[in-house]
Amino acid sequence: MDSNLLHYFLRVAELGSINKAAADLSLSQPALSRHIAALEHEMGGELFTRTHGGVVLTEAGKVLADRARPLLRQFSLIKEQVGEKAAGHLAIGIPQAWQHVFTSPFVCALSQLYPHVSLRVFEGVSNVLRDYMSAGLLDLCIMPFDPTPTGGYQQTALVRDTLIVTGAREQGLTPDTPLTFNDLDAHRLIIPGRSNPLRQYVEHSLTRRGLRFRLAVETDTLNLCLEFARKGLGLTVLPGCAVQPQWIGEDMGWAPLKGSYITWALYENQTRSHSEALREGRRLITTTLAESLSNGRWYGAEPADLSLRGPEI
Incomplete structure (x- = not known):
């Protein structure tokens, strides 16, 4: 399939008019209509319903629009990478x-x-x-x-990176006193979503010890994990590379998680x-x-x- 057809299709869908899209794309209206007809033929169904005020997407057209945008973004990136190989x-x-x-x-x-x-x-x-x-x-x-x-x-x-636990200073965490998973049993955790390897490791380690996994906040952003831990909403588990003053300030404490690594x-x-x-x-x-x-x-x-x-x- 010519990716230009998808580009034309999306522009018509965004503007709701073949005439407006043709002017925007510097094409004639008959030429753009032929392109849309060719795409509909290739897809095997109508993508637009024609009205007095312009065009609206059919159900099939809505599906294609949802799928076409990420495909075009990825195709654009691939073209960029291939084209820039010589430049590096x-x-x-x-x-x-x-x-x-x-x-x-x-x-x-x-x-x-x-x-x-x-x-x-x-x-x-x-x-x-x-x-x-x-x-x-x-x-x-x-x-x-x-x-x-x-x-x-x-x-x-x-x-090989040591895992650590960090939280608000009031939690009393210190580098000299390692924690075990038993110590996490009573605490709510701020941690990434289920598809994250660290989350899977922590949740599995608690469960197989018969301990409770208590979720306070689920977020896939390191800054938010630290911010919510800083505010005392719970503890968060991080790799040791995060033990930096830019991440963990004086208002926080941290301790290694004994025997746990990434x-x-x-x-x-x-x-x-x-x-x-x-x-x-x-x-x-x-x-x-x-x-x-x-x-x-x-x-x-x-x-x-x-x-x-x-x-x-």
Whole structure:
């Protein structure tokens, strides 16, 4: 299918008039009508109902409009990535919690060392990044290690990160006194949605111990998890990379969650493995991560060793 047909269709749907859409698209009205007729023939049904005032979508047209918009957005991004290969385009997904220990120094170094690379950063919690990977939008992505990774991506274990619990200062949490899951039994939790690996790990760990999983707030935004914990609405569980003054201020306390870890891995889009920008980005991830682990700012982190698998995500 010609993607232009979908573009024409959506413009007619938005303006409610073939005449108005034709003028907006710099097409003649008969030409646009032929395009719409061709799309209706390809779809096997009418997409518009003609009225005296213009056109309105049929039920089939509404379905196509809902499906066509994300398809066109993804097609546009794919064209952008393919077209920019020569110039060096890199799309990378990075967890929000990595911002201060990794993302900021990585982006600054990439800009200085490889000014020819056009960088696009997607930042989010793991389940959101997984959706981007499934859509093929990312060249590289950092996410929890997965025994059954997303199709089309090769993964390499990077770092083993200690999990921590944080909340308002009044909760009395201190780094010198690790918590266990038994300590979470009496607390309400602020945590991402069910599709998030950290949420799944915490909920499963409590349930199999016969403890209650008490949900206070469900949000897929790190800033909101911390803000609601700061206000005393409950405790939140985070990776150790979030132990930074920019995230956890003096009005909050935190403690390690004893014996609980997350292994982060690098996922590489195999359809883009030939890209020089991807290879440069991958090399810089390795050096930036090594610096982050050696400068002492990343609490409890160490290079990943999958032969030492304990209770972790």
